[in-house]
Amino acid sequence: MEFVTISGVVSHCRVISHTSGNIHGRHGGRVQTTHNTMFRIAGKPVVMSGTISVDDGDDVTAAGRPGREGLTVFALRDNASGFTTTIQADSLYAIVGLLILCVGLVCGSVVIGESSGFSLGGVISLLLPWVAGGLLIRKFIHERNRIHAALATLDQAQ
Incomplete structure (x- = not known):
């Protein structure tokens, strides 16, 4: 889906906080x-x-995608000052993904080293962390790409 831009004056500005979870005693x-x-x-x-x-x-210009609650903004520029802000990509996805890859590599090599040849457990212990870590890293890269695409759309709107 392509990004769209909208320019104009801000009104009805508010911050909504949503808290969820549970406490165990x-x-x-x-x-x-x-x-x-x-x-x-x-x-x-x-x-x-x-x-x-x-x-x-x-007076702002925003780049985003249409959503349920209106335009979901990924990048916003203040037209008076030229200041641009973006959403934050969650780098925790990349960090956890890399940790899973490293742990999987170590555990997989231990399992393979203890067995005579390739066993099903050894193959799974190597593949599963690579798939899980790769998916988390892919999510981080996807978020960064969306932010860069929104910034490019915002620059074209000048």
């Missing part, structure tokens, strides 16, 4: 909070993940 749990900045550009609804510095009355 006194021993902890997992709670996660996400933030989305929702606003209108020239009267059209847009949403951008995270908290960004945009106020009512700012």
Whole structure:
């Protein structure tokens, strides 16, 4: 799907926080909070993940893709100052993917080294981490490519 741009004045700017998770007694749990900045550009609804510095009355240009809540913005430029901001690619995907690859390589070589030749367990212990790590790294690269495509679309809109 191609990126679209929209330019205009910001209005109805607000940050929405969503907290989810659970707590297990006194021993902890997992709670996660996400933030989305929702606003209108020239009267059209847009949403951008995270908290960004945009106020009512700012003249901006945004690049994104149409979504359920309006335009999902990947890159935003303040036309007065020229400042551009983007969503953040989650580098945790790449880090965890690389860790899985390294652990898989070590474990696979140990399993193969202890067996006489290639066993099914050895092959699986080599392939599974490469597939899992590769998928996580691919997700990170995909996010970075979307951000770069949005920036290119934003530059063409000048």
